[in-house]
Amino acid sequence: MFKIILELIIFILSFVGTITLIFEFIKExxxxxxxxxxWRDRECKIKCLCNHSYSINYLWYRDKEVCLKCPKCNKVKRIQLDDKTFETFCEVWKEECKNR
Ligand SMILES: [Zn+2]
Structure with a gap:
């Protein structure tokens, strides 16, 4: 009889332990x-920008920089790009000019 109770206690304890572990895991x-x-919302974002969407304002071909502007609060940010990214921006920029 005592052995059965002991096994039951061990079973309950391990059951509770497992549940706790799962909850701990979910919490983690x-x-x-x-x-x-x-991190994605605050730190990875380019500093000092607002949360609105930005449009390309200018492209500086010489410096390979893009100037982004927020149409809502008129914040402007210049960002230096690598060659490949700059090319992509150029393509987008040309398309945008065509559609204006
Ligand atoms: Zn804004």
């Missing part, structure tokens, strides 16, 4: 997820 996952979202 949520933590990491929210940390990542935080």
């Amino acid at each position: 996952y949520e933590d990491i997820k929210s940390k990542f979202l935080d």
Whole structure:
């Protein structure tokens, strides 16, 4: 009889342990997820920009820079690009000019 009770207690304890572990895991996952979202929203974003969408204002071919402008609050940001990215921006920019 005592052995059965002991086994039952062990079973309950391991069951509770497993549940706790799962909850711990979910909590950890949520933590990491929210940390990542935080990072994506705050730190990975180019500093000093607002949360509105930006449009290409100018392209400086000489410096390989793009000037982005927020139409809503008129914030302007110059960003230096690598060759390949700059080419992509040029393509987009040309298309945009055509459509104006
Ligand atoms: Zn803005």
